[in-house]
Amino acid sequence: MPEATFRIKRHNPEKLDDQNGTGDDRYDDFTVPYESSLTVLEGLFYIQENLDGSLSFRYCCRAAVCGSCAMYINGTYRLACQTNVRHLDDGPITVEPMPHMPVVKDLVCDMTDFFAKYETVMPHIIRNSAPPEKEIIQSPEDRKKLDMPVDCILCGSCYSSCPSVWGEGNYLGPAALLKAYRFEVDSRDEARKERLPRFDNERGSYRCHTITNCVEACPKELNPTEAIQWLKGAAVRRRLLGRAK
Amino acid sequence: MIYHELVIVGGGLAGLRAAIEAKKQGIDVAIVSQVWPGRSHSGAAQGGVNAALANHPDSADDTWEKHAFDTVKGSDYLADQDAVAQMTKDAIPVIYELDHAGCPFSRFDDGRIAQRPFGGAGYPRTCYGADKTGHYMLHTMVEQAIEAGVPMYVEWFVARLVVDEGVCRGVVAYDMVGGTFELFQAEAVVIATGGAGRVYSNSTNAIISTGYGMAMAYHAGVALKDLEFVQFHPTGLLTTNILMSEGARGEGGYLLNGLGERFMQKYAPKAMELAPRDITSRSIQTEINEGRGIDGKGYVYLDLRHLGAPKILEKLPGIRDLAIHFEGVDPIEEPIPIVPSQHYSMGGIDTDMDGRTSMPGLYAAGECACVSVHGANRLGGNSLLETVVFGRRTGAAAAQYIDGLEDLGGSAAAGEEALADVRDRVRNLANREGGEDPYAIRAAMTSTMKEHFGVFREASVMQAGLDKMLDLKVRVKEAELRHAGGVFNLDMIRTFELEGMVDVALGIAAGALARTESRGSHSRTDFPDRDDANWLKHTLAFYQTDGGPRLEAKAVGLGMFEPQERKY
């Protein structure tokens, strides 16, 4: 039976007081046997059930749609559930929480700021007229503009990977801006200048220097950078050229 | 202590919709969820949501009555027809409401919401957003809840209800990040925690779909209804049981056996691959059992190749990604190996059409509830519908209940008692040395349910399964916690869940063995026919501390459609 070695970064907030205040940070090695196929998430469950009950990580759908288990696996942003150890290089599999984020425990990072920023961009449709009796008509071409942004699962990979976020803790980051784009580009959204000031500043869209780490990191292969560039242009179109949207 | 007038346990579609409705009515409502609400299992739904919008060229004369008929027929006449009528009637405004809220449904050329054919439906009435409808709906609903200003307690695991003299007055929950148990006092509680798929080892469900919410109500004395009806989805991926949407067949996909035949010809010559899920799953299982699986093995093929790359990329991109990532198969090039997999709990907490349970102050909505609109077999596209229709009704009913109360303020004494009880439970689990391994019990339970209470059922097999489950119930009381730490303790959460899962699984087992007929998803080889004379009734299961549940019967709401034989 093949085996995989997991090298897992540990952190225990309950040990912040001892061990020189480091939270007992260390890497632990575990050996996980498997038959023909093993995802990293399955490996983590094996370890939690059989080897170390204290291991903490996020999980939910195990089918790459919920966005819970984004981690830093062998130095790459991945969803643990979608990563099969057969497709990784030989040798130990290094599993770490997403870098540049505060850690709650082990592989669980603190997403508080991430979601607070998401809420900042008014992540909901804005309508300034009474809805029609039936659906709001939207052409397939207009609907197509939503294909990319509505696939975002808010896993946080892009946010963790963005150097502009590392440098400016108040920067909204790629995920929140992609969400702003998702609504700004929706033909059904009637926002005038409600959402615009939320992202149209140097802690918003103009903070993006098109480094495109987010594009590389996204496990759903989305393109937040492109969306943010669109937002910059949209602000000019609306503020200077007086376009409705 | 935290106080809200209404506490909603679970942040999936039903919970969010209930919260939004209560908030609209001026209630101080909060959501308590084990995961960030946008990560809930509602988001894994793929194919669509049914409503007789009559947008499709072939469904111009579709009506909610026809939708109701298809639903009742699909349920093998066990659904309560008044509830079905309410749901199918509400479906139309509910879909428009979702659209107005920004849900990115796919569109027809004229800009109206697109619809596709689905199993067991007489008309193409399943509205969809590619093959990610649940994800789109869930995010839309999260956005609406954020706009409405509903407070959310994210990553809080609700461990038990607070009941004061037969009235539900709150919950005790574990703050996973903070690492402590807290008391939520409330005037009413809505359970919206989803299904119990994970009691089976071969489930399409998310890992958090443990049925623990059902178990909480069950332990508090509320009946669980029709648990024996467990839906097996015809097309789960072979190795992981990850769902391959019914939309794949709705768009024209074939099911092929080892001989390369479209075998549905034999079982449902008219509907073919779009027969209801119970019939399709049985057909696949029969092919496998009779040695006509692929290479004689335990699976068949879902073949999409003839649809062509453009259609697959436009209509089924998510399916393709899942097949590539999890099965190593690109559906454009190769057929997808699939097996029937546990998918949905038709049964759940016994509620009326407004989510009320038998306990004042306790409500339930969504998959954890059983209204019943799905009866013995749910039609694809009706579960997303149920969450929003009954989520809304439940939120409204709970708000009305709270408005009618004279004294507000929760019940401190009962709350403290419940909190102490949970803390005791954790202490006992942690202090038990040399106890049972909870994960061995979990593995035994999930494989027992798969082997003994699967697609086809028979008395002696089920009896053996029930005995195993009774033994596991004894063992789970001796389970030992390996890790006693406070923060993000998965060991504790999963052991808590296990206790609930074993009881829910026992309910499924007992109900299945007792029901001596075949109806919908409950298919017995020793009783192959439906028996309306004796069994046109719901099963109610009541929790008992020792052994299996006490079973009672409850009448089915009829009136619109006379039970007939189901042919497709």
Place this chain on the structure above:
Amino acid sequence: MRQGVIEENAGGMWLWLLQRLTAVVLIVGLAVHIVATHVLNLGELSYDNVAGRLAMPLFVVVDFALLGAGIFHALNGLRMVLLDYGFSGRSKTMLSWGLFVFGVAAFGYGAWALWPWLTA
């Protein structure tokens, strides 16, 4: 909504837009400069000839535009880089003003150098 994320003085758009516009000015201006000095034959390369050209109104306008665009583009670009090293809030305001003052001074120095051709 998260506190601190929304920057009230929404100068971001102007700075971004000007960075884009000055980029266009620089690209076009430098292209003209390179073509004019290296490709086109604009007569004998002598002091009088060049000085005369520089005094032409068109050249004066282009030179001042290039001066302003170059200084703005360089300093705003530098500012963008520096912002990623922890300048935020008050320190960011100070950095921006510092660069602004430096930019004005640099423009003044450049203008002083170009002045003779303007009055020639």
